[in-house]
Amino acid sequence: MELPPYATLGQKIWHYAFLVICGLIFFFLIAPILTIIPLSFNAQNFFTFTPGMLAFEADAYSLRHYRDFFTNPNWQQALSNSVRIAPVATLISVALGTLAAVGLSQSHVPFRRAIMAILISPMIVPLIISAAGMYFFYSRLGLQGTYIGVVLAHAALGIPFVIITVTATLVGFDRSLTRASANLGAGPMRTFFKVQMPLILPGVISGGLFAFITSFDEVVVVLFVGSAGQKTLPWQMFIGLREQISPTILAVATILVVISIALLTVVELLRRRSERLRGMSPG
Secondary structure, eight states, X not given: OOOOTTOOHHHHHHHHHHHHHHHHHHHHHHHHHHHHHHHTTBSSSOSSOOHHHHTTOGGGBOSHHHXXXXXXXXXXHHHHHHHHHHHHHHHHHXXXXXXXXXXXXXXXXXXXHHHHHHHTHHHHSOHXXXXXXXXXXXXXXXXXXXXXXXXXXXXXXXXXXXXXXXXXXXXXXXXXXXXXXXXXXXXXXXHIIIIIHHHXXXXXXXXXXXXXXXXXXXXXXXXXXXXXGGOOHHHHHHHHHHHOOOTHHHHHHHHHHHHHHHHHHHHHHHHHHHHHHTTSSOO
């Protein structure tokens, strides 16, 4: 944002002070993440910068920790479990969350606000409380320590993200389009998939990406609900920090950061596309 030519001295000072404050906040948030990236290339089994790394010596850097991640059976099993759990949990979250958002967007639905508050409560309630509740609930159903139990638990955590993003996409949705489709003889299902879904698809995909990230990075719930057979990648990282300090954790963390940045970039592109489709921004 540029300053207008008629800005006063006080406005100019505040403008530049605001930029400095924003820069400091951004640095405060991003510095810990940027620190682990060069540390993941450490040639030694240290969690600190060695003198050779600070001097930018070539032999002080290595890909040994990345090789360990891709060759160690424990890490690969954890990665396999995460890849098996996260996509299924995401599909369930997207299906249920989209239906809930579309239903709650109808003005005639009673107690909409109360229902919405209940559905997004997993985002508000402390995760340790949700995990404990899921543990006792799934234990009664015989799902504790099973693949299905972990998938359902992760789906429950992802549904609020889908509801929020799809609900935001439905804001400003032209209801006359669905009425026109019904007047032309299309049924509710055909109207939803042919008229409504294409317009809310960016929000659905964005919510799915958030649900996927939540499931892929989650560790507290899987510690309560899962078993050794469902040891996910974050669980393996937690074990590595608690039982043995392995720099491979830094390599895994760097890979997860890159994946998260890629997914968030996709989310931003979808958000801009959604705004263009709804006429909220120029094409």
